[in-house]
Each structure stands twice: as C-alpha cells, then as structure tokens.
Amino acid sequence: MFKRIKATETPRVSFSFEGQPIEASTGDTVASALMFSGQTHFRNTPISQSERGPFCMMGVCFECLVEIDGIPNRQACMIPVREGMVVRRQKGAIGVKTE
Numbered sequence: 001m002f003k004r005i006k007a008t009e010t011p012r013v014s015f016s017f018e019g020q021p022i023e024a025s026t027g028d029t030v031a032s033a034l035m036f037s038g039q040t041h042f043r044n045t046p047i048s049q050s051e052r053g054p055f056c057m058m059g060v061c062f063e064c065l066v067e068i069d070g071i072p073n074r075q076a077c078m079i080p081v082r083e084g085m086v087v088r089r090q091k092g093a094i095g096v097k098t099e
Contacts, residue, residue, distance in 0.1 A: 002035045015085040024081045031057060031064045031076035034087070042066050042076055043090035065090045 024033035054064040064076040
C-alpha cells in the first residue's frame with residue numbers, strides 16, 4: 001500500500017473508480033489517488049488482457065491509461081483529481097486497431 005511521506009491538511013475531493021467512491025487530497029493525480037486507495041490495476045492490454053498499472057508516474061510509459069468521464073486513453077498520472085469525476089479501467093487499446 002502506498003502512503004504519504006508527510007500527512008498534510010488539504011481539502012478532500014471525491015470521485016469514483018469502477019463505481020466505487022474514492023476520496024483524495026486536492027492536488028493528487030488520478031494515479032496517485034488510486035494507488036493511495038489500494039488500486040494497482042488500471043487497464044488491460046489489448047492482446048493478452050494482462051493487468052497493467054502505473055510505472056513511471058511522469059507521463060512517459062502510458063501504462064496508467066484509464067477512461068475519465070467517458071474519454072478513453074487518459075494518462076492517470078498526468079490528470080489531477082476533481083470532484084465528481086468518473087474513472088473506469090481501460091479495456092484494451094480503445095480506438096487503436098490491434099490487427
């Protein structure tokens with residue numbers, strides 16, 4: 001489980017992941033908020049459906065792709081959380097042909 005290095009008093013926001021409510025600190029990215037809540041499986045690969053999660057946390061690897069508010073292929077490590085956002089796992093490569 002991921003933990004904060006130092007506890008801070010920041011405003012909290014709520015969003016959902018796969019229909020479950022998640023609470024995060026203002027300023028957290030979607031990826032960090034999900035990892036703080038114990039989530040490590042963000043997407044499935046297009047061919048083998050292997051479970052994938054964040055790796056680099058700086059927008060280089062694209063392992064943390066999720067669907068946010070109905071928009072696929074969003075990098076969870078680059079998007080700050082906001083109140084009420086709806087986040088879902090990405091299944092395969094949405095909008096990309098695999099043949």
